[in-house]
Amino acid sequence: MTTTHTAPQVLIVGGGIGGIGAALMLGRRGIRVHLLEREPAFAEGGFGLQLGPNITRMLRDEGVLEDIAPNAVFPRRLVFRNAVSGEELNHLDCEDMERRYGSRYLVMHRGDLLEGLVRAALATGNVTLENDRKVVRVEDRADGVAAITEDGSRYEAQIVLGADGMHSRMRRLFVDDALQPTGFVAYRGTIPIDAVDPDLDLESVTVWMGPGLHLVQYPLRDAKEFNQVAVFESPAHARGELDWGKPEELLERFSSETGLHPSVVRAPRELGMARGWPMVDRDPLDTYVQGRVALLGDAAHATLQYLAQGAGQSLLDGASLAAHLAPLADSETWTPAQVQAALGAYDEERVAAASRVQTASRAWGEMWHVRSAGAVMVRDHAWRSHDRFDYDIVDWLYGPVRTEGIVAAADGSATSPGSAAAPSAEATPVVRPRDLHPTPVTTRK
Numbered sequence: 001m002t003t004t005h006t007a008p009q010v011l012i013v014g015g016g017i018g019g020i021g022a023a024l025m026l027g028r029r030g031i032r033v034h035l036l037e038r039e040p041a042f043a044e045g046g047f048g049l050q051l052g053p054n055i056t057r058m059l060r061d062e063g064v065l066e067d068i069a070p071n072a073v074f075p076r077r078l079v080f081r082n083a084v085s086g087e088e089l090n091h092l093d094c095e096d097m098e099r100r101y102g103s104r105y106l107v108m109h110r111g112d113l114l115e116g117l118v119r120a121a122l123a124t125g126n127v128t129l130e131n132d133r134k135v136v137r138v139e140d141r142a143d144g145v146a147a148i149t150e151d152g153s154r155y156e157a158q159i160v161l162g163a164d165g166m167h168s169r170m171r172r173l174f175v176d177d178a179l180q181p182t183g184f185v186a187y188r189g190t191i192p193i194d195a196v197d198p199d200l201d202l203e204s205v206t207v208w209m210g211p212g213l214h215l216v217q218y219p220l221r222d223a224k225e226f227n228q229v230a231v232f233e234s235p236a237h238a239r240g241e242l243d244w245g246k247p248e249e250l251l252e253r254f255s256s257e258t259g260l261h262p263s264v265v266r267a268p269r270e271l272g273m274a275r276g277w278p279m280v281d282r283d284p285l286d287t288y289v290q291g292r293v294a295l296l297g298d299a300a301h302a303t304l305q306y307l308a309q310g311a312g313q314s315l316l317d318g319a320s321l322a323a324h325l326a327p328l329a330d331s332e333t334w335t336p337a338q339v340q341a342a343l344g345a346y347d348e349e350r351v352a353a354a355s356r357v358q359t360a361s362r363a364w365g366e367m368w369h370v371r372s373a374g375a376v377m378v379r380d381h382a383w384r385s386h387d388r389f390d391y392d393i394v395d396w397l398y399g400p401v402r403t404e405g406i407v408a409a410a411d412g413s414a415t416s417p418g419s420a421a422a423p424s425a426e427a428t429p430v431v432r433p434r435d436l437h438p439t440p441v442t443t444r445k
């Protein structure tokens, strides 16, 4: 049976962090949104997520940070260690970063974030959410657009946003590309903080970098839980086997025979083994917009997790869309020219930025995972000798940089005096960061 539903202004396909985040941002601007999610409930995996200052600044400026991140943890440092020797190679001080970028680095539970986003989206009064609705087709016309679900229901709107994730069906309207496999797989899980290896830093995000593997650890939920992610390159994948990245490989790659530091050997044994996540991404697109359809989140720019930015970038997509569509909130019908102007501005703002995160994430993974003794020596030397208050390597990502209140200390030991209480970035001037990262590669359409 075909049912035609009353038209919202914006229809969103996919209720992950990206889709619900966009619904929230649009709803706050007075835009009527309906969201279709194929699963019977909105759910995220039971593990952690990092949000950098570029993301938390936007969430704070939107006025939603407190609502959606009630029991987030603000880590003290981002620490980088050699997974074999255990040596701390360097760290970033999160309070200093806050002064530089005007907002906090935070870590939180994915489920808590999604729940907070759903709650805040519904509270706008402009958002409706529907589960068990798998979109199979989109019809884009000059005067509107329709999404058709598996059961034949038809949903009309002024625009459709494809937030249907890494395996996006909506993306196929743009390009018929394949996921880019890396041969790496991730296992993740949380344990009660009381059960954690007593030698570990419980107040920081720690990355242990090893040959063809790494481990990330940080506290969650008011520091009552501890999140761990173990990632390794699968030997079975390298041999061309179809069944690869299994728990036996995880335990083998992180065994004491490998010479890894004891804390690195211990962690994977505390993870859930029910499933591993193959590490894949996609090549950047040169547009996220086609007619009345736009992509966002992983559907637009699936990204390896080495800069911990995928979900954050999807939230930036939502904020950008909301800002550019806000002037249309009071109109029932949006002309093709209005749609083109708003979505064109979104494209302009987001494609280059998100593509750059995609390509830079690949480079960070390569650097973490070097294997040969020479490459490890060079990497470790570079990390050790890097001035920890020199932010060139992340300014492009976490910036713009606040110039007010940033003063070089006489002994060079600190760069920014003053209180760590959330400063306002609004009225402060911006300096252009020096640019250490290559511009993104743009690939096929």
Ligand SMILES: Cc1cc2nc3c(=O)[nH]c(=O)nc-3n(C[C@H](O)[C@H](O)[C@H](O)COP(=O)(O)OP(=O)(O)OC[C@H]3O[C@@H](n4cnc5c(N)ncnc54)[C@H](O)[C@@H]3O)c2cc1C
Binding pocket: 013, 014, 015, 016, 017, 018, 019, 036, 037, 038, 039, 048, 049, 050, 051, 133, 134, 135, 136, 163, 164, 165, 166, 168, 169, 186, 188, 229, 277, 296, 297, 298, 299, 303, 305, 308, 309, 310, 311, 312, 313, 314
């Ligand atoms: C190991 C690992 C660690 C990570 N760590 C971080 C981190 O620290 N920080 C960070 O910012 N990011 C991180 N990420 C990335 C982040 O998880 C993703 O970028 C983010 O969750 C993508 O959100 P999304 O809403 O775009 O897609 P998804 O979460 O995949 O949501 C898509 C939704 O669409 C629904 N859907 C699909 N098809 C249809 C259809 N046809 N009709 C209706 N609904 C449909 C799906 O059911 C799903 O609910 C990490 C990723 C991994 C793998």
